[in-house]
């Protein structure tokens with residue numbers, strides 16, 4: 248569904264007065280508002296192609312209607328999100344859920360919507376109908392060399408799809424592991440996985456990156472062969488300069504200090520990117536910032552501190568991606584909310600008085616340090632996030648405009664109630 252700019256303009260006109268008042272107040276509260284707004288305009292978050300339909304669990308899936316039936320319709324939906332917030336300028340594909348049959352046409356369609364292709368994702372956690380060997384007991388770790396080769400070949404095929412689309416990175420998430428003590432020789436599983444990743448690494452174009460995504464549990468429930476940041480870092484170091492770790496916020500054991508993990512991986516120059524979402528228990532894939540917004544702020548606080556310490560380009564030097572699954576919300580509204588929450592956390596982190604914080608830390612003034620951080624977290628930055636959208640030609644309130652335009656109703660009218668989108 249194409250969104251005409253005049254509809255955005257009239258929406259913004261109706262909200263402009265209130266917005267300008269809030270922005271004026273926020274300017275009086277935060278130093279360097281102009282620099283922050285420019286950084287927000289440049290900051291783009293990739294949308295997962297597998298999260299444009301209704302997700303489900305083993306207990307059930309309740310379709311919301313109007314879901315994209317093809318890669319083309321997925322690109323249209325991400326294009327609509329990008330038109331509404333001008334902060335979703337990329338789509339991350341998952342192969343084979345989204346095989347681009349005509350890459351040239353797909354690239355053209357994406358470009359028409361102002362979209363690039365972020366990391367491509369391989370899938371050796373499901374068996375495809377035409378597959379010779381099963382991944383029941385793992386893929387790159389598998390005791391059977393032929394099965395490892397099948398998985399390696401798939402990843403190399405995914406790289407080829409990515410090259411045709413102009414992507415420059417591959418995300419490898421392995422469901423490999425074990426469900427019971429004694430089932431797996433950890434040493435051999437690690438070695439098989441490393442050797443397999445080395446064959447995939449060798450197939451990477453010079454300017455590409457490979458992201459090794461770790462996960463503490465599920466679908467294996469005793470061990471995961473890439474189970475935490477340390478194991479992912481271990482593989483990434485052994486693979487080489489093009490290999491990095493990928494932090495999915497939902498892939499940690501309860502109470503893990505993710506912001507400290509992020510700080511360390513940045514220092515190690517092995518942090519590749521993120522899968523943003525939120526969770527209360529496991530890999531719940533909920534809306535970013537919907538359960539632990541302070542944690543999301545603390546993660547961006549470490550990102551700003553660590554990236555500035557290395558002179559990194561905030562917008563370009565890391566992979567910013569969402570990975571979510573929507574069981575009860577409209578997928579597009581949920582994604583708009585996730586992008587908003589990420590932008591708010593980033594803006595709050597940019598508004599931290601770094602000099603004062605460093606001074607407090609150097610003087611062990613714990614109370615002052617906390618006051619400085621919590622002041623930033625408790626400062627309402629929504630007006631400057633909205634101002635960044637306004638300057639980029641997007642909507643002041645994307646979710647409100649999405650509803651005003653009855654987008655879901657139109658998609659259901661166009662696509663039907665029962666359409667199912669490939670993905671989770």
Ligand code: LRH
Pocket residue numbers: 297368420460462495522530570671
């Ligand atoms: C695994 C994961 C991974 C994707 C999948 C869709 O939990 O986070 O990033 O491949 O979700």
Ligand code: MN
Pocket residue numbers: 420460495522570
């Ligand atoms: Mn993920």
